[in-house]
Amino acid sequence: MKGDWEKVWEEARERPVALVDCRQEIPCNPCEEACRKGAIRVGEDLCSAPVYDPGRCDGCGRCVALCPGMAIFLLDRRGGDGQAEVTVPWEMCGEIVEGERIWAVDGKGKVLTEGKVVKIKWMGGRWPTRLVTIRIPEERALKVRGVRFRENSVGSSEEVDQEYDLPEDYPVCRCEDVSREEVLKFLKMGLRSLTALRRSSRVGLGYCQGIYCQEQLRKELGMVTRRSEEETGMFKVRPPVRPVKLGRLGGVNG
Amino acid sequence: MAEIMSSEVVVIGGGVIGAATAYYLCREGAEVMIVEADDLASGASGACDGFLSLQTKALGAHLRLAMESAKLFPSLVEDLEVDIEYRPCGGLILATSQEQMKELRARAKALSAEGLEVEVLSASELKKILPEVGKEVKGGSYCPLDAQVNPISLTLGLAHKAQEMGATILRGCRVENIVVTNNRVREIHTSAGSIHSRRVVCAAGIGSNQIGKMIIVDVPVLPQRGQILVTEPQEPVLPHIVAGAEYLGTKGNLQALLPAEEEAMKLGLGFTAEQTKSGNFLLGSTREFVGFDSQTTPEAMNAIARNALRFLPWIKDLDVIRSFAGLRPCSPDGLPILGTVKGVKGFYLATGHSGDGICLAPITGKVLSELVLDGETSLDISPFSLYRFK
Ligand SMILES: Cc1cc2nc3c(=O)[nH]c(=O)nc-3n(C[C@H](O)[C@H](O)[C@H](O)COP(=O)(O)OP(=O)(O)OC[C@H]3O[C@@H](n4cnc5c(N)ncnc54)[C@H](O)[C@@H]3O)c2cc1C
Numbered sequence: 001m002k003g004d005w006e007k008v009w010e011e012a013r014e015r016p017v018a019l020v021d022c023r024q025e026i027p028c029n030p031c032e033e034a035c036r037k038g039a040i041r042v043g044e045d046l047c048s049a050p051v052y053d054p055g056r057c058d059g060c061g062r063c064v065a066l067c068p069g070m071a072i073f074l075l076d077r078r079g080g081d082g083q084a085e086v087t088v089p090w091e092m093c094g095e096i097v098e099g100e101r102i103w104a105v106d107g108k109g110k111v112l113t114e115g116k117v118v119k120i121k122w123m124g125g126r127w128p129t130r131l132v133t134i135r136i137p138e139e140r141a142l143k144v145r146g147v148r149f150r151e152n153s154v155g156s157s158e159e160v161d162q163e164y165d166l167p168e169d170y171p172v173c174r175c176e177d178v179s180r181e182e183v184l185k186f187l188k189m190g191l192r193s194l195t196a197l198r199r200s201s202r203v204g205l206g207y208c209q210g211i212y213c214q215e216q217l218r219k220e221l222g223m224v225t226r227r228s229e230e231e232t233g234m235f236k237v238r239p240p241v242r243p244v245k246l247g248r249l250g251g252v253n254g
Numbered sequence: 255m256a257e258i259m260s261s262e263v264v265v266i267g268g269g270v271i272g273a274a275t276a277y278y279l280c281r282e283g284a285e286v287m288i289v290e291a292d293d294l295a296s297g298a299s300g301a302c303d304g305f306l307s308l309q310t311k312a313l314g315a316h317l318r319l320a321m322e323s324a325k326l327f328p329s330l331v332e333d334l335e336v337d338i339e340y341r342p343c344g345g346l347i348l349a350t351s352q353e354q355m356k357e358l359r360a361r362a363k364a365l366s367a368e369g370l371e372v373e374v375l376s377a378s379e380l381k382k383i384l385p386e387v388g389k390e391v392k393g394g395s396y397c398p399l400d401a402q403v404n405p406i407s408l409t410l411g412l413a414h415k416a417q418e419m420g421a422t423i424l425r426g427c428r429v430e431n432i433v434v435t436n437n438r439v440r441e442i443h444t445s446a447g448s449i450h451s452r453r454v455v456c457a458a459g460i461g462s463n464q465i466g467k468m469i470i471v472d473v474p475v476l477p478q479r480g481q482i483l484v485t486e487p488q489e490p491v492l493p494h495i496v497a498g499a500e501y502l503g504t505k506g507n508l509q510a511l512l513p514a515e516e517e518a519m520k521l522g523l524g525f526t527a528e529q530t531k532s533g534n535f536l537l538g539s540t541r542e543f544v545g546f547d548s549q550t551t552p553e554a555m556n557a558i559a560r561n562a563l564r565f566l567p568w569i570k571d572l573d574v575i576r577s578f579a580g581l582r583p584c585s586p587d588g589l590p591i592l593g594t595v596k597g598v599k600g601f602y603l604a605t606g607h608s609g610d611g612i613c614l615a616p617i618t619g620k621v622l623s624e625l626v627l628d629g630e631t632s633l634d635i636s637p638f639s640l641y642r643f644k
């Protein structure tokens with residue numbers, strides 16, 4: 001995989017290239033079906049991770065839109081100015097606009113750096129998905145797994161901490177549609193562990209498995225318990241890390 | 255370790271059984287402290303289905319206990335402030351062969367003789383209440399009293415109400431030792447200090463064996479893993495809780511209903527399906543003895559999915575978004591272990607509920623509270639004595 005990334009990094013100087021970060025060996029293969037260039041192969045055994053050849057990729061972005069696990073991104077370094085353009089899928093309902101400043105986050109929802117939205121493109125798929133392209137310093141580019149609104153974000157930088165005052169109806173978890181008010185209700189009932197909070201409030205039990213909401217939940221818990229984020233821990237992500245059709249998992253029509 | 259606390263009764267474990275016991279104790283005015291190593295519903299009670307299934311219980315005392323428990327749920331819906339998502343929906347067991355049908359018929363007769371209404375349905379009758387089932391399905395048995403609940407909300411609701419009535423809940427606090435002098439419980443040592451108490455209820459789920467060791471009593475409770483798949487939410491389409499006949503087989507170790515395939519046998523595979531209030535399907539499950547390992551495995555996930563499609567082929571296009579595994583506190587015969595132990599006054603067992611703890615929680619809490627406070631129970635619990643194993 002590492003070798004792949006070096007290749008992606010190099011090729012991205014010439015054209016946008018897909019970066020496939022699907023490490024979990026789970027039964028899933030929409031990426032293979034998405035790619036018309038034959039750059040991604042999952043093969044017979046659906047449980048094996050996809051094999052990807054950056055050399056064949058033309059950067060069309062179909063796989064980015066179709067991967068249900070939001071595990072594929074595009075990297076573009078043609079600018080050659082130390083900035084890179086990274087394209088990520090955006091399946092949240094909030095309005096995102098070109099020119100907007102947003103946070104680029106890693107796989108755990110931690111803020112990596114600030115970026116600017118340079119392009120938004122709808123792409124078909126199971127749900128039409130928006131592909132959001134952001135411009136960020138290139139040394140962070142390989143780590144980006146998503147973006148978050150700035151005003152709602154509760155990242156690690158000082159500026160963000162000051163912005164913490166969120167409204168009660170702020171949606172902590174969009175997949176399961178849980179508001180901050182509901183989370184606070186469970187905290188008031190006395191729940192003090194991330195696991196218990198997650199199980200009862202349902203935050204982090206949806207499609208994204210916590211990529212977008214985990215950080216927020218830990219923050220809420222930390223505010224009440226005054227424990228550091230390390231002490232609060234992280235929650236376990238349970239397979240399938242990416243959603244998969246029941247029929248496929250059960251080996252029917254697949 | 256500085257603080258010394260005290261309480262009239264200490265309940266070890268904040269799962270559904272501990273929470274129910276604390277709730278019924280508080281209703282009688284007792285002073286209660288729940289000591290929970292992690293957090294409420296962090297054990298089996300937070301990683302299970304919400305079947306309140308009567309027709310799957312063993313004939314005899316087990317069934318009677320479950321039927322008494324079922325009667326208590328409506329009062330909990332009234333009394334608890336949390337919505338426990340109780341749904342008196344009725345339950346189905348589906349047969350995939352004529353042999354299984356025969357077995358279900360025999361069971362239905364025996365269950366009816368014990369006062370539980372169960373109806374055997376032919377394939378065409380089944381169609382009326384569950385329109386689409388797999389081709390293999392030959393019919394099933396329907397129990398109108400079977401129901402569904404959200405086990406996490408139930409646990410939280412009971413604990414929360416107990417707290418409202420004055421119970422103290424110590425979270426992140428592990429029981430490390432129990433001091434017994436002159437044959438009586440005196441003190442409980444925990445990671446957060448000592449608690450003076452003359453009465454202790456062990457509702458520690460799979461931790462019960464460890465607790466037993468502290469008073470030199472062997473409590474035969476072993477962790478039995480069960481894995482479950484969770485799908486994306488859907489409109490309500492599954493009106494009942496549904497299980498396959500093999501589920502009955504692996505659960506009750508009924509020879510005639512055990513799965514035929516070797517792999518299924520190894521996993522203890524049995525089909526269960528329910529749709530939660532939030533719309534997700536929970537598809538189960540397995541019965542595996544693998545120690546304290548609560549990871550999910552790809553083999554089991556595949557097997558559960560494949561098995562589920564035999565019964566409900568139309569769910570094939572649902573996305574599986576998650577899986578989880580829980581550890582059932584399993585006793586040798588699958589029945590709970592309730593009551594006192596010899597030689598240690600003030601120590602009570604409420605454990606070993608195996609795959610039925612959610613269903614049996616209310617009645618367990620009620621009889622335990624009677625036992626602790628009055629020394630006798632309104633229902634004969636001798637069939638659940640620890641000493642039945644010796
Ligand atoms: C996959 C699966 C599906 C199931 N489906 C159903 C169903 O549909 N219907 C049904 O009725 N039942 C079902 N069950 C069974 C049910 O979940 C259990 O019987 C029930 O949850 C047991 O409750 P408990 O309170 O005894 O144990 P737990 O919920 O495990 O609680 C025990 C608690 O004790 C604590 N503890 C342990 N040791 C210590 C210590 N030393 N100090 C302090 N605290 C301690 C633990 O942290 C834990 O929180 C299922 C179980 C599984 C795994």
Ligand code: SF4
Binds near residue numbers: 036056060
């Ligand atoms: S970006 Fe297009 S060409 Fe490249 S791997 Fe994805 S689908 Fe294939």
Ligand code: SF4
Binds near residue numbers: 021022069242
């Ligand atoms: S998760 Fe995405 S990258 Fe991985 S196999 Fe599925 S579609 Fe392909």
